[in-house]
Amino acid sequence: MISQTAEYALRAMVFLAMQKSAATGQAIAETTKVPPGYLSKIMQQLVKRKLVNSQRGIGGGFVLAREPKDISILDVVNAVDPIDKITTCPLDIKSHGLNLCPLHKRLSAAIAQVEKAFAESNLGELVEESQSPLCTSVPLTPNQSFCQ
Amino acid sequence: MISQTAEYALRAMVFLAMQKSAATGQAIAETTKVPPGYLSKIMQQLVKRKLVNSQRGIGGGFVLAREPKDISILDVVNAVDPIDKITTCPLDIKSHGLNLCPLHKRLSAAIAQVEKAFAESNLGELVEESQSPLCTSVPLTPNQSFCQ
DNA sequence: CATCAAATATACCTTTATGTCCATAATAGC
DNA sequence: GCTATTATGGACATAAAGGTATATTTGATG
Numbered sequence: 001m002i003s004q005t006a007e008y009a010l011r012a013m014v015f016l017a018m019q020k021s022a023a024t025g026q027a028i029a030e031t032t033k034v035p036p037g038y039l040s041k042i043m044q045q046l047v048k049r050k051l052v053n054s055q056r057g058i059g060g061g062f063v064l065a066r067e068p069k070d071i072s073i074l075d076v077v078n079a080v081d082p083i084d085k086i087t088t089c090p091l092d093i094k095s096h097g098l099n100l101c102p103l104h105k106r107l108s109a110a111i112a113q114v115e116k117a118f119a120e121s122n123l124g125e126l127v128e129e130s131q132s133p134l135c136t137s138v139p140l141t142p143n144q145s146f147c148q
Numbered sequence: 149m150i151s152q153t154a155e156y157a158l159r160a161m162v163f164l165a166m167q168k169s170a171a172t173g174q175a176i177a178e179t180t181k182v183p184p185g186y187l188s189k190i191m192q193q194l195v196k197r198k199l200v201n202s203q204r205g206i207g208g209g210f211v212l213a214r215e216p217k218d219i220s221i222l223d224v225v226n227a228v229d230p231i232d233k234i235t236t237c238p239l240d241i242k243s244h245g246l247n248l249c250p251l252h253k254r255l256s257a258a259i260a261q262v263e264k265a266f267a268e269s270n271l272g273e274l275v276e277e278s279q280s281p282l283c284t285s286v287p288l289t290p291n292q293s294f295c296q
Numbered sequence: 297c298a299t300c301a302a303a304t305a306t307a308c309c310t311t312t313a314t315g316t317c318c319a320t321a322a323t324a325g326c
Numbered sequence: 327g328c329t330a331t332t333a334t335g336g337a338c339a340t341a342a343a344g345g346t347a348t349a350t351t352t353g354a355t356g
Contacts, residue, residue, distance in 0.1 A: 001149055001231055001259055004314065007238065014251050024332065033239055037316050044334065056333045057323030073254060083149055090155065091181055102277035103162050106221060110265045111149055117258045129250035152344065172302065185346050192304070204303045205353035 006081040008034045009042050013076050016052065017068035017123040022061035042080055049079035069124035077118060085111055154229040156182045157190050161224050164200065165216035165271040170209035190228055197227035217272035225266060233259055 011032035016023060025043060029036035043062055046052040053065045064071065077083060086108040089101050159180035164171060173191055177184035191210055194200040201213045212219065225231060234256040237249050 001262065002255055007255075010251055010255075011239070026332090035315055038314065040333075041315090041335095047333090054333060055323080056321075056331080057325090058331050059324065060322090060332050062333090073251075091159070102274040103158055103221075106265070106269050106274070107150055107155075107158075110262045113261050113265060114149065114258045117254070117261060121254050126250040126254070174302090183345055185348095186344065188303075189305095189345090195303090202303060203353080204301080204351075206301050206355070208302045208353070210303090 002077070003081045005042060006077045008032070008039060009046060009076050009080040010073065012039060012042065012062075013046070013051070013064070013071065013123055014126050016062060016064050017071075017127045019063075022055060022059065022063045024061040028062065045080050046076075051075060051079055064123070067124065068127055069122050071123045072119050073121045073123075074115060074118035076123075083111060083115060085115075150225070151229045153190060154225045156180070156187060157194060157224050157228040158221065160187060160190065160210075161194070161199070161212070161219065161271055162274050164210060164212050165219075165275045167211075170203060170207065170211045172209040176210065193228050194224070199223060199227055212271075215272065216275055217270050219271045220267050221269045221271075222263060222266035224271075231259060231263060233263075 011034060012028050015028055015032050025040050026036060028034070028043075029039045032039075034042075043052065043054070047054050047062075050065050051071060052062050054060070054062050074083075086104050089104050091101070159182060160176050163176055163180050173188050174184060176182070176191070177187045180187075182190075191200065191202070195202045195210075198213050199219060200210050202208070202210050222231075234252050237252050239249070
């Protein structure tokens, strides 16, 4: 239901939210266990969507463009793998304008629920909770487990 | 978020729920606007999962194996495209047994929400509602709109 | 039993998602 | 300006989803 790409993007963003300074692509990839080459593509999308700022050269890397509290899970998911809402019946768009049949009303409602849940959760929240027993505290060395 | 395959399967199942006698694959495909060849594969999965009974030969076709009221949207989705729940953290399974990090708790909760919504809606419900202005009444000829 | 209409099974093709690799461009420090 | 380090961009490879085509099997009926 959540694409691999979105999952990777979320891991990277949570990691960045735990960081105080810029993190290189390699560092993110190692800690979050995302294939480095693929991660770099995902990071590019996050930069384009202005969720992350990038800096080349020594001391460079990636930094969140906004406060963790101001970035929702939905922001991240939409940046890399837009959730497509059902706004018109896929079967016969012309005949009924914006009305949906009962089936697609249900599907649409389920999607809306997910969007709401994702919109209500932000990176700041996730990082705060990770100081609880479930997750290790920041910052992590590459050898440590990011999610435990 | 909902795969094309699941969408097709749901259309076919709703169509069957509207039917009084067996419907051929071709009839289902035409009305639900699903590629016929692909639909036949999906129907096979629904038969294997015992949601549908099939009958070859003249007068044959597909029939729901249970009352529409006893088939949920979740039943159909799971038959063709199982929703995989997140039960262990994808990052480091060994280290923490069944505990999830905050991120994966959120994702898991969202999936659970969808499952609940899908489990609570059944085909009988959808068909009853379709007698309302939003959908045409049963049965349909292939030329009529299935979802309007 | 012959025939026709249906599902079933299999092979194959196309598109999209995921993943890899390498050349290039920018930036900091010397 | 040179070099090391970093992101960027594009080409390519692989895997999975979606889709097509066709031969085979099954069942009903005359």
